Every structure is written in C-alpha cells, then in structure tokens.
Amino acid sequence: xxxxxxxxxGLYGWxxxxxxxxxxxxxxxxxxxxxxxGKLFEKIREDEAGEWxxxxxxxxxxxVRPELFKEIHHRPKFSFGDSVEEITPAPGxxxxxxxxxxxxxxxxxxxxxxxxxxHKRKLxxxxxxxxxxxx
Numbered sequence: 001x002x003x004x005x006x007x008x009x010g011l012y013g014w015x016x017x018x019x020x021x022x023x024x025x026x027x028x029x030x031x032x033x034x035x036x037x038g039k040l041f042e043k044i045r046e047d048e049a050g051e052w053x054x055x056x057x058x059x060x061x062x063x064v065r066p067e068l069f070k071e072i073h074h075r076p077k078f079s080f081g082d083s084v085e086e087i088t089p090a091p092g093x094x095x096x097x098x099x100x101x102x103x104x105x106x107x108x109x110x111x112x113x114x115x116x117x118x119h120k121r122k123l124x125x126x127x128x129x130x131x132x133x134x135x
Contacts, residue, residue: 010072011040077132078132101122102114114129
C-alpha cells in the first residue's frame with residue numbers, strides 16, 4: 001500500500017504584470033481576483049510533462065506554470081479548513097472560532113498568519129499561530 005505524499009506548501013509570486021502565460025486560461029480571472037502574492041498554497045500535483053502544477057487555496061484549485069512556485073520548508077501550524085479558536089480573547093470579548101480560510105506567509109519572518117470564517121462570514125482580523133489553537 002502506498003503512503004500518501006506529504007503536502008507541499010509554497011508561494012506563487014504572480015501578478016498580472018508578469019503576463020498571463022503562467023496561469024492556465026481557465027483559471028486566469030479567479031487567480032487574478034485571489035491576488036496570490038503573499039498567500040500560502042498547497043501543491044496538489046504536477047502533470048507528467050512538468051508543464052502545469054495544480055495548486056490549492058482554500059476550496060479553489062488553480063493550474064499554473066511551475067517556474068514561479070517557491071516551496072516553503074516550514075510547515076504552517078494550521079491549514080485550510082482546520083477548526084480553530086482564539087486562545088486569549090480581548091477583555092470583554094467572546095472567543096473567536098471558526099475554520100481557517102486564508103493562510104498568509106511573511107517571507108521576512110518565515111511565519112504564517114491566518115484568517116478564519118465564522119458562520120460563513122470571514123472575520124476581518126488576521127491571527128498569528130500563537131493566537132489560535134485547534135478547536
């Protein structure tokens with residue numbers, strides 16, 4: 001029995017200024033709207049010819065050229081869909097909880113930060129890993 005491949009995380013530093021040859025035509029508009037710079041993706045697979053990578057961000061998948069993908073070697077504490085809760089809410093506030101919907105990466109500090117969805121509504125606050133725990 002084959003063991004599942006470990007998830008590979010990485011950045012895809014594309015913007016429209018690079019041109020659209022790096023993004024599959026079927027994904028161009030949605031990838032542009034995502035504004036991928038600074039967001040952490042999961043690499044799902046690479047095609048046989050090595051021409052396209054399938055990247056996942058939250059519930060979306062994108063076909064992109066491999067040249068701009070930069071693997072991150074520090075695994076983030078949480079990933080998309082993880083159920084998390086705030087460890088220490090502000091005084092007088094309820095503890096925030098929900099599902100991880102966005103994972104941002106800070107290259108300078110090699111750390112991830114997270115945005116969560118609560119009752120189908122994205123909370124405006126971005127949390128550090130130290131501010132959250134598994135719910």
